[in-house]
Amino acid sequence: MNWIDHGSYLEIYPPKEFNFEECLIFLGRSNQEVLHQTEGGSVYKLIKVNESLILFKIGYINASIKVEFPISIPSIHSRKKVAEYIWEWFDLGQDLGGFYQVASRDKVLKKIAHKYYGLRMMCIPDLFEALVWAVIGQQINLTFAYTLKKRFVEQFGECLTFEGEPFWLFPSFEKIASLNVEDLRKLQFTARKAEYIIGIAKAMINGELTKELLLQKQDDQQVQKSLMLTRGIGAWTADYVMMKCLHYTSSLPIADVGLHNALKNLLGLESKPTKEEIKELAEDWKGWQAYATFYLWRSLYDKNT
Numbered sequence: 166m167n168w169i170d171h172g173s174y175l176e177i178y179p180p181k182e183f184n185f186e187e188c189l190i191f192l193g194r195s196n197q198e199v200l201h202q203t204e205g206g207s208v209y210k211l212i213k214v215n216e217s218l219i220l221f222k223i224g225y226i227n228a229s230i231k232v233e234f235p236i237s238i239p240s241i242h243s244r245k246k247v248a249e250y251i252w253e254w255f256d257l258g259q260d261l262g263g264f265y266q267v268a269s270r271d272k273v274l275k276k277i278a279h280k281y282y283g284l285r286m287m288c289i290p291d292l293f294e295a296l297v298w299a300v301i302g303q304q305i306n307l308t309f310a311y312t313l314k315k316r317f318v319e320q321f322g323e324c325l326t327f328e329g330e331p332f333w334l335f336p337s338f339e340k341i342a343s344l345n346v347e348d349l350r351k352l353q354f355t356a357r358k359a360e361y362i363i364g365i366a367k368a369m370i371n372g373e374l375t376k377e378l379l380l381q382k383q384d385d386q387q388v389q390k391s392l393m394l395t396r397g398i399g400a401w402t403a404d405y406v407m408m409k410c411l412h413y414t415s416s417l418p419i420a421d422v423g424l425h426n427a428l429k430n431l432l433g434l435e436s437k438p439t440k441e442e443i444k445e446l447a448e449d450w451k452g453w454q455a456y457a458t459f460y461l462w463r464s465l466y467d468k469n470t
Contacts (some may be wrong), residue, residue, distance in 0.1 A: 166454050168252075177252065177257070178229050182282065185390060186225075191466075199315050199318045199333045201295075204293070210332075218325045220235055232247060236327055240387025256287075258412075264453040273432065274450070274460065281463050287409075292369070292410055293411050296402070298363070299398075299402040300362055312353065319333065338369040344363055346359040373395075376411070379392070385415055387412070394405060400419075404416045404418040404419070414456055417458060419447075419457065423465055424462070428461065
Protein backbone atom coordinates (compact mmCIF):
# COMPACT_ATOMS: atom_id res chain seq x y z
CA MET A 166 0.00 0.00 0.00
CA ASN A 167 1.30 3.39 -0.99
CA TRP A 168 -0.17 6.22 1.10
CA ILE A 169 0.62 9.06 3.50
CA ASP A 170 -1.32 10.00 6.61
CA HIS A 171 -1.36 13.79 6.88
CA GLY A 172 -3.42 13.72 10.07
CA SER A 173 -6.45 15.66 8.91
CA TYR A 174 -6.52 13.90 5.53
CA LEU A 175 -4.98 10.94 3.71
CA GLU A 176 -3.20 10.78 0.41
CA ILE A 177 -3.23 7.46 -1.44
CA TYR A 178 -0.99 6.92 -4.45
CA PRO A 179 -2.63 4.56 -6.94
CA PRO A 180 -0.70 2.59 -9.58
CA LYS A 181 -0.20 4.32 -12.93
CA GLU A 182 -3.08 2.40 -14.55
CA PHE A 183 -5.77 4.27 -12.68
CA ASN A 184 -8.62 6.42 -13.95
CA PHE A 185 -10.68 7.87 -11.11
CA GLU A 186 -13.31 9.29 -13.47
CA GLU A 187 -13.94 5.85 -14.95
CA CYS A 188 -14.32 4.36 -11.47
CA LEU A 189 -16.81 7.13 -10.60
CA ILE A 190 -18.89 6.34 -13.71
CA PHE A 191 -19.27 2.78 -12.45
CA LEU A 192 -20.02 3.91 -8.88
CA GLY A 193 -22.61 6.39 -10.13
CA ARG A 194 -24.48 3.98 -12.37
CA SER A 195 -27.68 3.89 -10.28
CA ASN A 196 -29.55 6.73 -8.59
CA GLN A 197 -30.94 4.07 -6.22
CA GLU A 198 -27.52 3.37 -4.70
CA VAL A 199 -27.53 3.91 -0.94
CA LEU A 200 -24.09 2.72 0.14
CA HIS A 201 -22.10 5.58 -1.37
CA GLN A 202 -22.85 8.90 -3.02
CA THR A 203 -21.05 10.46 -5.95
CA GLU A 204 -21.12 14.21 -6.14
CA GLY A 205 -19.11 16.72 -8.18
CA GLY A 206 -16.15 14.46 -8.92
CA SER A 207 -16.01 12.99 -5.39
CA VAL A 208 -17.49 9.97 -3.67
CA TYR A 209 -18.74 9.81 -0.06
CA LYS A 210 -18.71 6.52 1.83
CA LEU A 211 -19.55 5.41 5.35
CA ILE A 212 -17.74 2.50 7.00
CA LYS A 213 -17.57 1.09 10.51
CA VAL A 214 -14.28 0.63 12.35
CA ASN A 215 -14.40 -0.84 15.87
CA GLU A 216 -18.00 0.25 16.42
CA SER A 217 -17.31 3.82 15.18
CA LEU A 218 -19.04 5.13 12.09
CA ILE A 219 -16.63 7.00 9.82
CA LEU A 220 -17.73 9.11 6.88
CA PHE A 221 -15.05 9.93 4.32
CA LYS A 222 -14.92 11.81 1.05
CA ILE A 223 -12.65 10.70 -1.79
CA GLY A 224 -11.41 13.06 -4.48
CA TYR A 225 -8.59 12.90 -7.01
CA ILE A 226 -5.97 15.65 -7.22
CA ASN A 227 -2.52 15.66 -8.87
CA ALA A 228 -2.42 11.90 -9.52
CA SER A 229 -3.29 11.03 -5.94
CA ILE A 230 -6.46 10.06 -4.12
CA LYS A 231 -7.26 12.60 -1.41
CA VAL A 232 -9.37 11.32 1.48
CA GLU A 233 -11.06 13.84 3.76
CA PHE A 234 -13.22 13.40 6.86
CA PRO A 235 -16.16 15.84 6.72
CA ILE A 236 -17.52 15.18 10.22
CA SER A 237 -14.54 14.53 12.48
CA ILE A 238 -11.01 13.23 12.13
CA PRO A 239 -10.80 9.59 13.22
CA SER A 240 -7.93 8.05 15.23
CA ILE A 241 -4.66 7.00 13.59
CA HIS A 242 -5.76 3.35 13.72
CA SER A 243 -9.12 4.17 12.08
CA ARG A 244 -7.45 6.29 9.39
CA LYS A 245 -5.26 3.31 8.52
CA LYS A 246 -8.39 1.13 8.26
CA VAL A 247 -9.98 3.70 5.93
CA ALA A 248 -6.87 3.67 3.70
CA GLU A 249 -6.91 -0.16 3.64
CA TYR A 250 -10.60 -0.17 2.79
CA ILE A 251 -10.12 2.23 -0.14
CA TRP A 252 -7.08 0.30 -1.39
CA GLU A 253 -9.23 -2.84 -1.54
CA TRP A 254 -12.44 -1.15 -2.75
CA PHE A 255 -10.63 0.27 -5.81
CA ASP A 256 -8.54 -2.91 -6.24
CA LEU A 257 -5.35 -0.85 -6.15
CA GLY A 258 -3.16 -3.83 -5.28
CA GLN A 259 -3.73 -5.38 -8.68
CA ASP A 260 -1.07 -4.90 -11.35
CA LEU A 261 -3.11 -4.44 -14.53
CA GLY A 262 -0.14 -4.59 -16.88
CA GLY A 263 -0.88 -8.25 -17.65
CA PHE A 264 -4.53 -7.52 -18.38
CA TYR A 265 -3.71 -4.78 -20.87
CA GLN A 266 -1.24 -7.06 -22.62
CA VAL A 267 -3.89 -9.77 -22.96
CA ALA A 268 -6.48 -7.21 -24.07
CA SER A 269 -4.23 -5.66 -26.72
CA ARG A 270 -4.16 -9.01 -28.54
CA ASP A 271 -7.86 -9.77 -28.21
CA LYS A 272 -10.45 -8.77 -30.81
CA VAL A 273 -13.20 -8.18 -28.23
CA LEU A 274 -11.20 -6.48 -25.49
CA LYS A 275 -8.78 -4.40 -27.59
CA LYS A 276 -11.16 -1.48 -28.11
CA ILE A 277 -12.75 -1.35 -24.67
CA ALA A 278 -9.49 -1.81 -22.73
CA HIS A 279 -8.13 1.25 -24.48
CA LYS A 280 -11.37 3.20 -24.05
CA TYR A 281 -11.72 2.55 -20.30
CA TYR A 282 -8.00 2.42 -19.54
CA GLY A 283 -7.40 2.77 -15.82
CA LEU A 284 -10.81 1.49 -14.76
CA ARG A 285 -10.37 -0.81 -11.78
CA MET A 286 -12.62 -3.55 -10.50
CA MET A 287 -14.91 -1.79 -8.04
CA CYS A 288 -14.85 -4.37 -5.29
CA ILE A 289 -17.14 -5.19 -2.37
CA PRO A 290 -14.69 -5.79 0.49
CA ASP A 291 -17.38 -7.11 2.87
CA LEU A 292 -18.18 -10.78 2.16
CA PHE A 293 -21.72 -10.61 3.55
CA GLU A 294 -22.57 -7.58 1.41
CA ALA A 295 -21.09 -9.22 -1.71
CA LEU A 296 -23.07 -12.43 -1.16
CA VAL A 297 -26.36 -10.70 -0.39
CA TRP A 298 -26.02 -8.37 -3.37
CA ALA A 299 -25.38 -11.35 -5.64
CA VAL A 300 -28.39 -13.23 -4.23
CA ILE A 301 -30.61 -10.14 -4.59
CA GLY A 302 -29.55 -9.88 -8.24
CA GLN A 303 -30.40 -13.47 -9.12
CA GLN A 304 -32.87 -13.58 -12.04
CA ILE A 305 -34.12 -10.00 -11.79
CA ASN A 306 -33.10 -6.84 -13.63
CA LEU A 307 -30.56 -4.45 -12.15
CA THR A 308 -33.09 -1.68 -11.50
CA PHE A 309 -35.29 -3.90 -9.32
CA ALA A 310 -32.17 -5.34 -7.63
CA TYR A 311 -31.17 -1.80 -6.57
CA THR A 312 -34.70 -1.16 -5.29
CA LEU A 313 -34.57 -4.29 -3.12
CA LYS A 314 -31.08 -3.43 -1.85
CA LYS A 315 -32.22 0.09 -0.93
CA ARG A 316 -35.19 -1.27 1.06
CA PHE A 317 -33.00 -3.87 2.75
CA VAL A 318 -30.33 -1.34 3.75
CA GLU A 319 -32.80 1.32 4.91
CA GLN A 320 -34.77 -1.22 6.93
CA PHE A 321 -31.88 -3.03 8.64
CA GLY A 322 -28.70 -0.96 8.19
CA GLU A 323 -27.21 1.79 10.33
CA CYS A 324 -27.35 5.39 9.24
CA LEU A 325 -25.46 8.61 9.87
CA THR A 326 -26.76 12.01 8.77
CA PHE A 327 -24.45 14.75 7.54
CA GLU A 328 -25.72 18.11 6.23
CA GLY A 329 -29.23 16.66 6.02
CA GLU A 330 -28.10 13.69 3.88
CA PRO A 331 -28.36 10.12 5.19
CA PHE A 332 -25.34 7.84 4.71
CA TRP A 333 -25.94 4.13 5.14
CA LEU A 334 -24.03 1.06 6.24
CA PHE A 335 -24.88 -2.36 4.88
CA PRO A 336 -26.74 -4.45 7.51
CA SER A 337 -24.56 -6.77 9.59
CA PHE A 338 -24.95 -10.54 9.27
CA GLU A 339 -25.58 -10.62 13.04
CA LYS A 340 -28.67 -8.48 12.55
CA ILE A 341 -29.96 -10.44 9.53
CA ALA A 342 -29.40 -13.84 11.17
CA SER A 343 -32.03 -12.91 13.76
CA LEU A 344 -34.76 -12.20 11.18
CA ASN A 345 -37.44 -14.49 9.85
CA VAL A 346 -38.50 -14.91 6.23
CA GLU A 347 -41.56 -12.73 6.69
CA ASP A 348 -39.39 -9.73 7.61
CA LEU A 349 -37.89 -9.81 4.11
CA ARG A 350 -41.10 -10.81 2.33
CA LYS A 351 -42.54 -7.46 3.46
CA LEU A 352 -39.86 -5.76 1.33
CA GLN A 353 -40.88 -7.83 -1.74
CA PHE A 354 -38.14 -10.43 -1.49
CA THR A 355 -39.25 -13.88 -2.66
CA ALA A 356 -39.51 -16.46 0.12
CA ARG A 357 -36.59 -18.34 -1.42
CA LYS A 358 -34.26 -15.33 -1.55
CA ALA A 359 -35.24 -14.45 2.02
CA GLU A 360 -34.33 -17.98 3.14
CA TYR A 361 -31.02 -17.81 1.29
CA ILE A 362 -30.02 -14.46 2.78
CA ILE A 363 -30.93 -15.42 6.35
CA GLY A 364 -29.17 -18.79 5.82
CA ILE A 365 -25.99 -17.04 4.64
CA ALA A 366 -26.12 -14.73 7.70
CA LYS A 367 -26.46 -17.76 10.00
CA ALA A 368 -23.55 -19.56 8.29
CA MET A 369 -21.44 -16.46 8.91
CA ILE A 370 -22.50 -16.22 12.56
CA ASN A 371 -21.52 -19.87 13.04
CA GLY A 372 -18.13 -19.19 11.47
CA GLU A 373 -18.77 -21.71 8.67
CA LEU A 374 -18.46 -18.98 6.05
CA THR A 375 -15.79 -16.30 6.45
CA LYS A 376 -13.62 -14.30 4.11
CA GLU A 377 -10.49 -15.42 5.99
CA LEU A 378 -11.33 -19.12 5.52
CA LEU A 379 -12.06 -18.65 1.82
CA LEU A 380 -8.80 -16.76 1.26
CA GLN A 381 -6.88 -19.66 2.82
CA LYS A 382 -8.05 -22.10 0.14
CA GLN A 383 -5.48 -23.33 -2.34
CA ASP A 384 -7.15 -22.50 -5.64
CA ASP A 385 -10.21 -20.95 -7.20
CA GLN A 386 -12.01 -24.26 -7.71
CA GLN A 387 -11.76 -25.03 -4.00
CA VAL A 388 -13.08 -21.56 -3.17
CA GLN A 389 -15.98 -21.95 -5.59
CA LYS A 390 -16.86 -25.36 -4.10
CA SER A 391 -16.69 -23.99 -0.54
CA LEU A 392 -19.03 -21.12 -1.41
CA MET A 393 -21.48 -23.43 -3.17
CA LEU A 394 -21.90 -25.54 -0.04
CA THR A 395 -24.17 -22.78 1.28
CA ARG A 396 -27.75 -22.91 0.04
CA GLY A 397 -28.56 -20.16 -2.44
CA ILE A 398 -25.00 -19.82 -3.71
CA GLY A 399 -24.78 -21.29 -7.20
CA ALA A 400 -21.93 -21.07 -9.70
CA TRP A 401 -22.81 -17.55 -10.89
CA THR A 402 -23.06 -16.16 -7.34
CA ALA A 403 -19.81 -17.86 -6.32
CA ASP A 404 -17.96 -16.49 -9.37
CA TYR A 405 -19.36 -13.01 -8.83
CA VAL A 406 -18.24 -12.99 -5.18
CA MET A 407 -14.81 -14.39 -6.05
CA MET A 408 -14.38 -11.63 -8.59
CA LYS A 409 -15.76 -8.70 -6.56
CA CYS A 410 -14.77 -9.63 -3.01
CA LEU A 411 -11.95 -12.19 -3.10
CA HIS A 412 -9.93 -10.63 -5.99
CA TYR A 413 -9.77 -13.72 -8.21
CA THR A 414 -8.91 -12.22 -11.59
CA SER A 415 -9.60 -15.55 -13.32
CA SER A 416 -13.26 -15.76 -12.21
CA LEU A 417 -15.72 -15.87 -15.07
CA PRO A 418 -19.45 -15.61 -14.24
CA ILE A 419 -20.28 -17.35 -17.51
CA ALA A 420 -24.05 -17.30 -17.03
CA ASP A 421 -24.12 -13.53 -16.49
CA VAL A 422 -26.75 -11.70 -18.57
CA GLY A 423 -24.73 -8.48 -18.71
CA LEU A 424 -21.73 -10.37 -20.06
CA HIS A 425 -23.91 -11.97 -22.75
CA ASN A 426 -25.46 -8.64 -23.75
CA ALA A 427 -22.11 -6.85 -23.92
CA LEU A 428 -20.62 -9.55 -26.15
CA LYS A 429 -23.68 -9.52 -28.38
CA ASN A 430 -23.35 -5.72 -28.82
CA LEU A 431 -19.59 -5.65 -29.34
CA LEU A 432 -19.51 -8.57 -31.77
CA GLY A 433 -22.62 -7.36 -33.61
CA LEU A 434 -24.38 -10.71 -33.14
CA GLU A 435 -28.03 -11.41 -33.97
CA SER A 436 -28.52 -13.23 -30.68
CA LYS A 437 -26.63 -13.68 -27.41
CA PRO A 438 -23.59 -15.97 -27.59
CA THR A 439 -23.87 -19.48 -26.15
CA LYS A 440 -21.86 -20.55 -23.11
CA GLU A 441 -19.67 -22.60 -25.44
CA GLU A 442 -18.93 -19.54 -27.57
CA ILE A 443 -18.13 -17.50 -24.45
CA LYS A 444 -15.82 -20.24 -23.16
CA GLU A 445 -14.00 -20.16 -26.48
CA LEU A 446 -13.61 -16.36 -26.41
CA ALA A 447 -12.49 -16.50 -22.78
CA GLU A 448 -9.66 -18.90 -23.66
CA ASP A 449 -7.75 -15.80 -24.76
CA TRP A 450 -8.48 -13.98 -21.47
CA LYS A 451 -6.72 -16.55 -19.26
CA GLY A 452 -5.92 -15.19 -15.84
CA TRP A 453 -7.93 -12.01 -16.50
CA GLN A 454 -11.48 -13.29 -17.10
CA ALA A 455 -12.86 -11.19 -14.21
CA TYR A 456 -11.39 -7.97 -15.60
CA ALA A 457 -12.57 -8.85 -19.11
CA THR A 458 -16.09 -9.31 -17.68
CA PHE A 459 -15.91 -6.05 -15.73
CA TYR A 460 -14.83 -4.07 -18.79
CA LEU A 461 -17.58 -5.73 -20.84
CA TRP A 462 -20.12 -4.67 -18.19
CA ARG A 463 -18.73 -1.15 -18.40
CA SER A 464 -19.40 -1.09 -22.15
CA LEU A 465 -23.13 -1.50 -21.42
CA TYR A 466 -23.26 2.04 -20.01
CA ASP A 467 -22.18 3.46 -23.36
CA LYS A 468 -25.00 3.79 -25.81
CA ASN A 469 -22.52 4.34 -28.63
CA THR A 470 -20.17 1.38 -28.17
